[in-house]
Amino acid sequence: MVLRRYAAERLNLPAQAPRRSHRTVLGEVLPDRGIDRCRRGTSRRSLGRIARAGQGGPSGIGTVLGADVGTRLTESALYRHAWTTPALDAVFGESHRLQSWLDILTALAQAQEDFGLVPSGVADELRVHARVEDLDLEAIAEETRRTSHSTLGLIHGLQRVLPEHAREYVYFGATVQDLTDTWFGIAMRDSTTIIRADLVRVELACIQLALAHRDSPMAGRTHGQPGTPITFGFKAATWADEISRAIDR
Structure with missing residues (x-):
């Protein structure tokens, strides 16, 4: 003003x-x-309007397309072969993951026992009873849903199969991240070993192709168009070189 x-x-x-x-x-x-x-009204199917339930509407999202077709590529009957292998499934499958968690808790109890933090014999009890096949997985799942806690159901499920004197030392002094992060590190180590072995096999296959087709002519490629002629063996050799660098990394 x-x-x-x-x-x-x-x-x-x-x-x-x-x-x-x-x-x-x-x-x-x-x-x-x-x-x-x-x-x-908003019943017309036009941009910016609310879709009605039914075909093409919100209720159609996530519709099951058929048997064994999952929402994850690693679970898809059509595409899983391109995204995972049986060996990787074994690493990241739920049964293997739960058993890995139990093994981590057993190792934790052993370390605590060595330092006198828990009574002697707790780790031995865990080695005997901490097995996925001995747990009531349905009860564990129900408690997980009820408590909204990722591992509380597992803790109580494991305590139920242990002798009374060992129950209170399950998960002693640990948190969820101690368990899950340790498992993730182990899973990365195991999966890297599997992937490296697969890469070595791919590299060998590329080398064999390069040797077998060292004199097989083909059109080179540049920006998606035919370029200077090369051999298919040379092309396969470049694949082998790329795989070799990936293995070194």
Whole structure:
């Protein structure tokens, strides 16, 4: 306001800017036929409108397409062969993961026993009873849903199969991240070993192709178009070289 008055004195401007009139009638704001469009229902299938339930609507999202076709590529009957292997399934499968968790708890108990933090014999009890096949997985799943805790059901399920003197030392001093992060590190180690072995086999196959087709001519490629002629053996040799660098990394 002070600046406005100063400008008015210097430039002979009005002290206040003229106010705009506010339109309150709907027909003055919307373009021609705007009122009719505003009153139109949302049943039409057009961009920006709410989709109705049914075909093409929200209820159709995630519809099961058929037997054994999962939402994850690693579970898909059509595509799993391109995204996983039986060996990797064994590493990341639920049964193997749960057993790995139990083995980690056993190793933790052994380390604590060595330092006198838990009574002697607890680790031996875990080695005997901490087996996936001995646990009531349905009861563990139900408690996991009820408590919304990722490992509490497993802890109680393991305690139920242990002798009473060892139960209170299950998961002693540990947190969820201690368990899951340790398992993830083990899974990465195991999967890297599997992947490296697969890469070595792929590298060998590429080398064999390079030797077998060292004189087989083919069109080279540049930006998706035919380029200077090369041999298929040379092409396979470049694949082998790329795989070799991946193995070294």
